[in-house]
Amino acid sequence: MIKVSLTEVCAGNGLNCFSGDIMVDGCTVLYDPSEQISTAILSALIGLDGIDSGIVQIDGMPYDEYFQNHELISTFALVFAEGIMLSNLTIRENLSLPWKLRFPSEKEDKFNAELQSLMQTLELDCDVNQRPAFISPACRKLFGFIRGVMLKPRLLLIDDPFYLFNKLERGSIFRFLNSLKPEQDMLIASADDEFLGDFATHIINLSIA
Helix, strand or coil, rough: CCEEEEEEECCCEEEEEEEEEEEEEEEEECCCCCCCCCCHHHHHHHHCCCCEEEEEEECCCCCCHHHHCCCHHEECCCCCECCCCCCCCCHHHHHHHHHHHCCCCCCHHHHHHHHHHHHHCCCCCCCCCCCCCHHHHHHHHHHHHHHHHHHHCCEEEEECCCCCCCCHHHHHHHHHHHHHHCCEECCCCCHHHHHHHHCEEEEEEEHHH
C-alpha cells in the first residue's frame, strides 16, 4: 500500500493547483476523460515534469525527503502511453539497463529468463536486438509493459494502457494486468470503461476535479 498526496500542485501542462489523495492498495484507476490531469500526475510522480509549486507527499513524507532514503527506480516505474524507448539503444538494452540498475547483484540469466517468460505471456515474437524504430508502436508499448513489470516497483504507473492497441491486443493486455493485480500495486490513468467496475480496487474520478 502506498499513499500519494498532492496539495495545490502546479506542474507540466495538466496540473493547475491540483489537490487530492491517492491511496493505492491493489489497483487504483485515475478516470480522466480529458486524459490530461491523470497523465500529468504520473509524469510528476516519476519526475518527468518538474513541480512548479505545491506539495507532493509519499506516505506522509515530502517528495524530496522520501527520495533521500528510497530509490526512485524501486518506488515507481512508468509505462508510457506511446511506448517510448531510447532510440539509440536496442530493445534489450532499453530493458536491461534499468533492470541492472534496479538489481545490480542479479545475474543476467535471471533477466533473460524473466524477459522470455513475459514475452511468451504477451505473445511477443521479435528480435530484441533490434532498435525500437524497427518494430511496430504496439510492440514497443508491450515491451514498455515488460520493462515496468520486470523492475518490480513499489507502484507501477500506467498511462493509457489501451493506447496503440487493436481490439485483440487490448483483450490480451487487460488479461495480463488482471493477472498482475495480486502481486503488483498499480496506478492506472485511463478513460476506458474496462478499467472501471470490478477491475479497480479504487477509482478516482478526475472528471469532476
